[in-house]
Amino acid sequence: MRKIAVDERLLNVEIVLENRKTAVARMTNGKIILKAPLHADSQQLMNWLAGKQKWIQKQLDREELHKINDDEIWILGTKRSVRIIHSNDTVSYVTSEGSSLVVTVKGNQNSSLVIEKFLRYEVETVLNRILKQCYASTGLQPNELRIKKMKRSWGRCSSTRIITLNANLIHCSPEFIHYVCIHELMHLKVMNHSSKFWELVEKYEPDYKKIRKSGSLLPM
Secondary structure (H helix, E strand, O other), X not given: OEEXXXXXXXXXXXXXXXXXXXXXXXXXXXXXXXEEEOOXXXXXXXXXXXXXXXXXXXXXXXXXXXXOOOOEEEEOOEEEEEEEEEEOXXXXXXXXXXXXXXXXXXXXXXXXXXXXXXXXXXXXXXXXXXXXXXXXXXOOOOOEEEEEOOOOOOEEXXXXXXXXXXXXHHHOOHHHHHHHHHHHXXXXXXXXXXXXXXXXXXXXXXXXXXXXXXXXXXXX
C-alpha cells in the first residue's frame, strides 16, 4: 500500500494492475484506487497521481459533504448538527430544533439507518416539490421519475423519457437541485449537450453557469 500527501494529510493508494489501456483513479472512503495497465510502472503512476492534487482535494471535499455521521450532516446546502438520543420509544424518528437535527433512536437501532431513511423521505419531498414547479414552467414532464443514489451523475434522461435523479441531491442547495431538474427536463427536447440544449437550459435557468460551477464540489 502506497501513500500520497495532500495538504499534510496522508492518503492510502492502492495500485491495481489489470488488462486495460489507460490509468484511472477513484476515491472511496478517503482511499485512492488507482487502476492501470499491466505494464505500468508504479513510481510513474504515483508521479502522475501527485500531479492531480486539485482532483484529490475535490474528491475529499465531496466525501466530506456527503458523509453521514453522528455529529453533522449537509442538508440542502446547509451543514446541520446532529444529536442522537436513544430511547425506549416504539419507533425511531427525526425532528428539527433550530439548526440541529435530533435523531431519536429506539433501543439499539443503528442511528445511520434512521438518518438514511429520513434523508430518503426528504429528498423525495424536495424533488417532487421542485419538479412540480419545473413541470409548470417548462410544460415538460417525463414518463417516469426515478430517484436513487448514483456515483457518476446527478441525473439521467433516457430515450424513453425516464428521468433518474441522484438521491444525494438532498445535500445540495435548492438552486442547484432546480438546475439539475431543468437540465434533465431539457433532455426531453434535446438528448445531447449541443448549443441548442444549453440555450434551452438558460431559458429556464438564466444563472445556470454560475449555479453549475457552484456544484463543482459535489459528486458527479
